Amino acid sequence: VSFTVVETVTLLSVSTMPVFHYVSEMIGELRKIGQKVEEKDRYTYNHSSRVANYAVKTAAKMKLPRERMESLFLASMLHDIGKINVPEEVLKKPSKLTDEEFALIKKHPGDGADMIRDTPYKDIADIVEQHHERVNGRGYPFGLKGDEILVEAKIIGVCDTFDAMTEDRAYRSAFTAEYAMDELERLIGIQYEEEVVKAFKQMLIEEGKLIEMA
Numbered sequence: 001v002s003f004t005v006v007e008t009v010t011l012l013s014v015s016t017m018p019v020f021h022y023v024s025e026m027i028g029e030l031r032k033i034g035q036k037v038e039e040k041d042r043y044t045y046n047h048s049s050r051v052a053n054y055a056v057k058t059a060a061k062m063k064l065p066r067e068r069m070e071s072l073f074l075a076s077m078l079h080d081i082g083k084i085n086v087p088e089e090v091l092k093k094p095s096k097l098t099d100e101e102f103a104l105i106k107k108h109p110g111d112g113a114d115m116i117r118d119t120p121y122k123d124i125a126d127i128v129e130q131h132h133e134r135v136n137g138r139g140y141p142f143g144l145k146g147d148e149i150l151v152e153a154k155i156i157g158v159c160d161t162f163d164a165m166t167e168d169r170a171y172r173s174a175f176t177a178e179y180a181m182d183e184l185e186r187l188i189g190i191q192y193e194e195e196v197v198k199a200f201k202q203m204l205i206e207e208g209k210l211i212e213m214a
Contacts, residue, residue: 026119030078033115037083041091041170044080047163052076054159054200055152057207061199064151072152075127079156082112082128094170106132106140131156134191154193158184158200161192177210 038044055076059069083091086108090101097105113129116122130144130153137145139157165180175183181201188194204210 026121027074030081030115030119030121033081033084034078037080037091040083040088044091044167047167048077048080050163051079051156051159054163054203055155057203058155058159058196058200059152061203062151062155062195068152071124071127072155074121075124075131075152076156076159078112078116078124079128079131079160080108080112081115082108082110085111092170110141126150127152127156129153131160133157135193136190139191151193151196154196155200158192158196162200177204181210 034048038047052073056069056073059072064072083105086104090097090104093101109129109132113125116125116128127150129141130149133139133142133144133149133153134157135146135149135154137143139149162177162180162184165175165183166177168174181204184192184197184200188197201210205212
């Protein structure tokens with residue numbers, strides 16, 4: 001996905017689904033940080049773009065208002081920028097992370113949010129900060145539960161997990177879409193919101209990425 005740096009709001013379209021995308025010099029600079037993160041690890045190349053695509057289409061299924069979809073799209077594109085502070089050897093480590101290394105990883109939502117709060121787009125900072133929170137309160141960085149978590153962050157959490165599972169990683173090969181979806185459904189009410197998972201699944205079926213079982 002390529003981005004043009006202009007000072008206006010541009011309406012983009014992904015297939016038949018309108019995607020609302022603010023493009024400005026500030027967003028261009030933040031996206032450059034995100035691209036540097038993805039360049040650190042070849043396994044995450046274009047990850048944020050895929051997550052954003054999934055997220056906006058899921059939000060459309062959930063009938064989120066246009067302005068919230070705009071914020072969701074931006075937050076999805078920028079959700080991992082805080083990983084710029086994580087050493088490359090930790091991001092690419094093929095074996096289990098130590099507690100110290102995982103502590104570095106767990107800082108990335110807060111670091112990303114802090115970077116965004118210094119811009120005119122500070123309204124999306126909380127979404128970025130919460131995208132690893134889980135409905136049972138066992139996510140990070142704050143251990144938020146249920147309705148304490150923004151719906152936009154819950155959507156990114158589902159899309160982020162699915163994309164991570166269905167792409168190759170340094171420590172494992174990609175899982176199938178069916179396996180990843182089964183895992184998301186198994187964790188409904190534990191890690192993920194039922195409404196979000198159902199909307200996401202329906203979107204995948206309609207996109208032809210998942211076969212609807214009888």
